[in-house]
Amino acid sequence: MHRPAHRANPRRRTASLVVLAACMAFATCAVDAGAQLYESRVADANRVALTVTSYGFLGNNWTTRSPSFVYAQGVGSVYEHLPRGGLWIGAHGVDADGPFTGVTTACLDGTAGMAPQGATEFTPDASPMVVRSTLLSSPDYSPDAISEHDVIARFHDGVPKRSADNSEPHRPLGLVVRQDSYQWSVAPLGDVIFLRYVIRTASPLTDVWVGVYTEFVSVNQSAQSVWPPSGAYHRSLLEYDAALRLLREHYCAGQPVPAGCQFATVPYWVGLESLTPPDPSLGQQTTIDGWQWGPQSPLRDTDAERYAIMSSGTARDWTLPDVMPGTGDPTELVAIGPYAALVPGDSIVVDFALLGGADVADIQRQAYDAQRARDLGFRDVPTPVLASVVDAQAEPGRVTVSWTVTDGLRDARIERRTDASPWAVLAAALPDASGAVRFDDRDVVPGTRYGYRLAAGSVTAGEAWVDVPGAAELAILPMGSDVDAGAALRVDYVLPAGTPAELRLVDVTGRVCATRALAAVRGRGAAELPCPGGPGVYWLRLAQGPRAVSRSVVVVR
Numbered sequence: 001m002h003r004p005a006h007r008a009n010p011r012r013r014t015a016s017l018v019v020l021a022a023c024m025a026f027a028t029c030a031v032d033a034g035a036q037l038y039e040s041r042v043a044d045a046n047r048v049a050l051t052v053t054s055y056g057f058l059g060n061n062w063t064t065r066s067p068s069f070v071y072a073q074g075v076g077s078v079y080e081h082l083p084r085g086g087l088w089i090g091a092h093g094v095d096a097d098g099p100f101t102g103v104t105t106a107c108l109d110g111t112a113g114m115a116p117q118g119a120t121e122f123t124p125d126a127s128p129m130v131v132r133s134t135l136l137s138s139p140d141y142s143p144d145a146i147s148e149h150d151v152i153a154r155f156h157d158g159v160p161k162r163s164a165d166n167s168e169p170h171r172p173l174g175l176v177v178r179q180d181s182y183q184w185s186v187a188p189l190g191d192v193i194f195l196r197y198v199i200r201t202a203s204p205l206t207d208v209w210v211g212v213y214t215e216f217v218s219v220n221q222s223a224q225s226v227w228p229p230s231g232a233y234h235r236s237l238l239e240y241d242a243a244l245r246l247l248r249e250h251y252c253a254g255q256p257v258p259a260g261c262q263f264a265t266v267p268y269w270v271g272l273e274s275l276t277p278p279d280p281s282l283g284q285q286t287t288i289d290g291w292q293w294g295p296q297s298p299l300r301d302t303d304a305e306r307y308a309i310m311s312s313g314t315a316r317d318w319t320l321p322d323v324m325p326g327t328g329d330p331t332e333l334v335a336i337g338p339y340a341a342l343v344p345g346d347s348i349v350v351d352f353a354l355l356g357g358a359d360v361a362d363i364q365r366q367a368y369d370a371q372r373a374r375d376l377g378f379r380d381v382p383t384p385v386l387a388s389v390v391d392a393q394a395e396p397g398r399v400t401v402s403w404t405v406t407d408g409l410r411d412a413r414i415e416r417r418t419d420a421s422p423w424a425v426l427a428a429a430l431p432d433a434s435g436a437v438r439f440d441d442r443d444v445v446p447g448t449r450y451g452y453r454l455a456a457g458s459v460t461a462g463e464a465w466v467d468v469p470g471a472a473e474l475a476i477l478p479m480g481s482d483v484d485a486g487a488a489l490r491v492d493y494v495l496p497a498g499t500p501a502e503l504r505l506v507d508v509t510g511r512v513c514a515t516r517a518l519a520a521v522r523g524r525g526a527a528e529l530p531c532p533g534g535p536g537v538y539w540l541r542l543a544q545g546p547r548a549v550s551r552s553v554v555v556v557r
Contacts, residue, residue: 038117039129045149045183046190047072048356050082052181054124054153056106057116058085058195058212058354062228065221071270071356072191078221081249081270082354083112083228085214086120087197088335089157090307091205091342093173102173103306104157107213109295109331110165112228118164122155122177129153137386137406137456146378147182147194154178158202167301174203174344184381188369192355194275194378200347208342209310210350211287211335218251218266235325237261238318238332239360240288244367245274247288247334248360254326261325268356269363274334275351275374285313287335292322310335387412387454387462390436394450396472396496397522399441401452403462405431412456414439419449429454442498442522446471472496472523476542476551483555489514489531493542498522501544505529505553508537531555 039054049067051060059068062083067073069082086106093102107119130152132145140149157175162168182194197210216236219229237252248271252261278284289309291300300306310333316323323330339348353370357363373381390402405412412429414437429437437454444450447470453463477492495501501518514529532538538553 037124037126037128039124039153041129041131041151041153042067043149043151043181043183043193044070044073045147046185046192047074048183048191048193048354049073050181050193050354052151052153052179053116053120054129055117055120055155056087056122056177056179057120058106058214059083059116061110061114061116061119062112063115065227069270069354070221071268072358077223079218079266079268080221081216081218081266081356083215083217084110084116084119085212087122087177087179088211088213088306088310088333089173089175089177089199089208090211090303090310090335090337091173091208093171093203093205095171095203097171100171101304101307102171103303103310104170104173104175105163105166105213105306108163108165109215109293109297109300111295114164121161121163121166121170122157122175123159123161125154125156127154135386136461146180147184147381149181149183151181152178165295167296168303171303173205174201176200176202182378188366189373189381191357191366192353192370192373194370194374195352195354197350197352198347199350200345201342202344204344205342206340207311207337208339208348209287209307209335209337210339210348211310211333212272212352214272214332214334215293216249216270216272216330216332218249218268218270220266236330237325238290238323238330240315240318241364241367242315244364244371245277245286245288245334246364246367247272247332248363249332252325255324257325268358269360270354270356271363271367272332272334273353273355273367273370274336275353275371276336276349278336282338282340284337284339286315287312287333287337288315289335290316290318290323290330290332293329293331309333311337313337386456387437389462389464392452392464392466394444394466394468395523396446396469396494397442397444397498398524399444399450399452399466399468401439401441401464401466403429403437403454404435405429405437405454405462406435412437412454415453415455415460416441417451423451423453423455425455444468474542474544474547474549476540476549479551479553483531483553487531489529489553490526491529491540492524492526493518494524495522495544497544499545501542503527503529504541504543505532506539506541507532508539513538 043050049070059082084107090103104121131140132142132150133140134145157172178198180196237250251266254260321327355366387403387405392401414426415423416426417423431437449467451465472494475494500520503516505514516527540551
């Protein structure tokens, strides 16, 4: 049976106003009941795509086909793994009615397809969500960014509203939350989205627990004719890696496991990892729990009951029938605590990660790398460079520069300057399928130093400088050993001017055996001539304008 709901008390509203005033005093939120911004953004900078909101809800409850924990992006079919999830914070607090046990939730067990704004007990503040990036090519570039794609939201629980899936009125704990998500596109973090929660309190709290609630459900979105899907999709095989604090999930059609799972329907593992290690000296523990899905179940329809679950400090047995595929329909909670006592103005930081992998070993590797990145404070995480110089060479009359570029510079231009002139556009940068750009500059002055770079908008990268040698002399370059009769004769040469030239092969009597007109291109070049059939000594003659040079060639049998 459901417990009777608490009656509204006017003093509670007064207490919430005190909370809001304290929140504003933090300068961490801009609470304005008339200007609350219920927003969402899609974090999709790598193989994970997730809708994050300004009210603690994760996913979009499958109200649209936008990403609600899609993994893995870019494989053709769209595999969805989380209709709804979100932040839970539980604690012992006090308000105008006295001491109480409270849990503020971003969502509870509910039905896919309902508006997620009605599922949360958190309220957005008046400031919009912020997107930042460490990538110079991004329009969201910021020197304050942590990752290639930061999404930042701020919300609080100062409004005593009741969520659609909760029969008990909400009693605010005086919480002010900043939620950051971080993503990197490159290995080893290309399959991870980080969730960082910075939690402040405007009222005294004790025994605080912080968790993330999930309804892991894997489905092939591409195979669904309607959305939300109408077929049976509440099937999850759940396993827990204690060493990694990783709860992982895989689609499973039913028992026996694995024979009855039909893993190929959705081939990937996904998971929720608690990245903040519990401190045993403070009595902290990690809770890994789950239950049979049931909106407003009498087992979880009060804050006291929900707090008892999240503060148990135990790990669920995921082989029991009520959470096994085919016999159960589980939802999950991963939490850490307790934080013994917080006074107004105190804050705590708790980190989680949503991640995926091709198999068990792969998702374990992703979890290890995610933990390492978090433990290093998200420093030294590789960010792809926009452009790298592969080669830069200069010879009389010619400079050749090669780059490799990322997608951020695929619409770039090539610019050049000298020590005495500003940057000027020379050409469009046209990368090939591998991302390579090659540019030949034949309009150079001998003895001059040139700089080259790629540019897109105001962003530049891949700068290289070369010195062009002095003017070249007309020359046939050394040919090495003797050549065989009847073989092709390769001739390397240098032309000091971009005017027509001719290469001839003559015998000792002066008879012309072969001739080749050369392109009117200044600098080094190469040409082939047919080698005479008989052995002997021959002469190569290179002529350009009034000048000519010769070199002997010995032909052998």
